[in-house]
Amino acid sequence: MEPKQIIEAEDQHSSGTYYKRPVVLVRGEGTRVWDIDGREYLDCTAGIGVAALGHAHPVVIEALREQASRLITCQELFYNDQRAALFKRLDAVTPSSINRFFLSNSGAEANEAAIKFARAATGRTEIVATMRGYHGKTLGALSATWGNDFRKPFEPLVPDFHTIPFNRPEAIADTISDATAAVLVEIVQGEGGVRPATEEFMQALRLACTEHGALLVIDEVQTGFGRTGRLFAFEHHSVTPDILTLAKSVAGGLPMGVTAFGDTVGQLAKQSHTSTFGGNPLVCAVAERVIAHIVAADLPTHAAEHGRHLMNAIRGLSKPQVREVRGLGLMIGIELKQPAGKVVRSLMDEGILALLAGPKVIRLLPPLIIEASDIDQIANAFDKVLT
Ligand SMILES: Cc1ncc(COP(=O)(O)O)c(C=O)c1O
Incomplete structure (x- = not known):
């Protein structure tokens, strides 16, 4: 199916109880997902905090493969x-x-x-x-x-x-x-x-x-x-x-x-x-x-360090629209002084998938395996969309 047909099929037949963004995601690896047209996104939603090891992690694939056949x-x-x-x-x-x-x-x-x-x-x-x-x-x-x-x-x-x-x-x-x-x-x-x-x-x-x-x-x-x-x-x-x-x-x-x-x-x-x-x-x-x-792999410590780094990077942008950056580890909220929906859409245009947590809070729940270069990419995108 073409992207337009997929969106139409879902809009016509799904329950209608979800807000959906007009993107068809078809593949993931590590901290990244790709849409049907091959566009890459850094996934700070992780299925709403689900994909702790990122997408297509070998540990998950191996366990699935082994047990599916048993x-x-x-x-x-x-x-x-x-x-x-x-x-x-x-x-x-x-x-x-x-x-x-x-x-x-x-x-x-x-x-x-x-x-x-x-x-x-x-x-x-x-x-x-x-x-x-x-x-x-x-x-x-x-x-x-x-x-x-x-x-x-x-x-x-x-x-x-x-x-x-x-x-x-x-x-x-x-x-x-x-x-x-x-x-x-x-x-x-x-x-x-x-x-x-x-x-x-x-x-x-x-x-x-x-x-x-x-x-x-x-x-x-x-x-x-x-x-x-x-x-x-x-x-x-x-x-x-x-x-x-x-x-x-x-x-x-x-x-x-x-x-x-x-x-x-x-x-x-x-x-x-x-x-x-x-x-x-x-x-x-x-x-x-x-x-x-x-x-x-001590991912909790990795999450603590990278979460601190990410929060500091966003605070360091000193954007006047930001009321507060708060959270613990890689559960991060960026509260704006204005509705956050438009910023989340602009982040998506910059290749970053983020969540809302209430009307004014942008929520980031990236995979726990996120690296310093991912954090730079997120901070750069925030810098751009909040300018
Ligand atoms: C703290 C908490 N409890 C319960 C739930 C419900 O989980 P589910 O959507 O898997 O039913 C959620 C989902 O976001 C949650 O964040």
Whole structure:
């Protein structure tokens, strides 16, 4: 099909729930993707923070090739060598208090499971989430997600969800109580504008949860596996979650969600939560090798250094349109004093794919393997489009 026909076919037949840019991407390698006409882009979207190792990484290709010819599907009704290896790998990289993992296929599903597990474990129903928080768009996860545009058309949502202001430790006492099953929070709010949590806020949440017997659910769907300069973003703080939710980077581009927990959740009833595709050997094989590679290559440190370099390079341009450059590692937000959509389009004309995080924030989530020369290219493009 010609590019025009592809765009027409998608516009005619896709759900219509996505904003789309008029570019047909057909190939990727490393930090680069190419459109159907052969135009190259530096990909600072990485599938919205998914392609941690970049595109077409040999670790991913090899694991896929090997496992595709052995066994693709095997529900958790049976045991499987790849799934067992992934469980052991996840156990090795998470805190010692976490040793069980529910495998699903997306971030929203990881949070759905967390909400259900917290309710089952505590016998309580109340869930507390934060303003500007994003946890996915399935009904349970959406009930914890902030924003009327997302929520209103689907009300009534799941009952007993409450919201507290983000980064306001003094404002949590009124909402977290002995009726709270769980508090859901991101360490860096991603969709909400790339806003890192403060140490005081995280400590106050941990304390309130412990005091009231509620579970602290840290949503690391976007921040997990090195993105923020640590393997998990909660490692920037002196807190440990009761439940940790993961997705995006975990399987190097393949769909997977993980709900990680330990004794504070305890034993769950058989059949209380299951998934047909969750934990399939194909994705497990890839995830196990991707996590091993992220750790062995110390990509979190690479992300910390290159993220700092990239943020400083953009700050160093001293552009009057920029209100703030913030973030952690390679999760970077550039807040403008004006709507950012036009700048994102101009960046694309300069060969840089970037994301929005709210109307005025440009979000960069490049692959963790980004190099200094990529950073120069991004900074030069910002210099040009903001002039
Ligand atoms: C922090 C966070 N949680 C949950 C989700 C939902 O993940 P998914 O789109 O895979 O359902 C996202 C997606 O952007 C996210 O950033």
